[in-house]
Amino acid sequence: MVWYWVTGIVALLVGIVAGFYIAVQYMKRQMANMTMSDEDIQAMARSMGRNLNQKQLARISRQMKNVNAKALANQSKKKK
The missing domain is CATH 1.20.5 (Single alpha-helices involved in coiled-coils or other helix-helix interfaces)
Known part of the structure; x- marks a missing residue:
C-alpha cells in the first residue's frame, strides 16, 4: 500500500x-x-507608458537583432 x-x-x-x-x-x-517590427516595439513601449524617439527605437531594434543572432548561433552549436 x-x-x-x-x-x-x-x-x-x-x-x-x-x-x-x-x-x-x-x-x-x-x-x-521572435522578431518584432518597429511598430510592434513602439506599441509595446506605449503600453508601458513610454514614448520612444527614433534613436531609442533604432537602438532597441539593433539590440534585439543582436540577441536573436546570438541565440541562433548558440542553437546551431548545440545541434553539432
Missing part, C-alpha cells in the same frame, strides 16, 4: 521537473525566433 503512494509521489515530482524543463526549452526557442 505504501509503495502506491511512493510511486505516485515520485511520478508526480518527475513529471513536474520534466514539464518545467520542456517549458523552458520551448520558451527559449520561441524567444529566439
Whole structure:
C-alpha cells in the first residue's frame, strides 16, 4: 500500500521537473525566433507608458537583432 503512494509521489515530482524543463526549452526557442517590427516595439513601449524617439527605437531594434543572432548561433552549436 505504501509503495502506491511512493510511486505516485515520485511520478508526480518527475513529471513536474520534466514539464518545467520542456517549458523552458520551448520558451527559449520561441524567444529566439521572435522578431518584432518597429511598430510592434513602439506599441509595446506605449503600453508601458513610454514614448520612444527614433534613436531609442533604432537602438532597441539593433539590440534585439543582436540577441536573436546570438541565440541562433548558440542553437546551431548545440545541434553539432
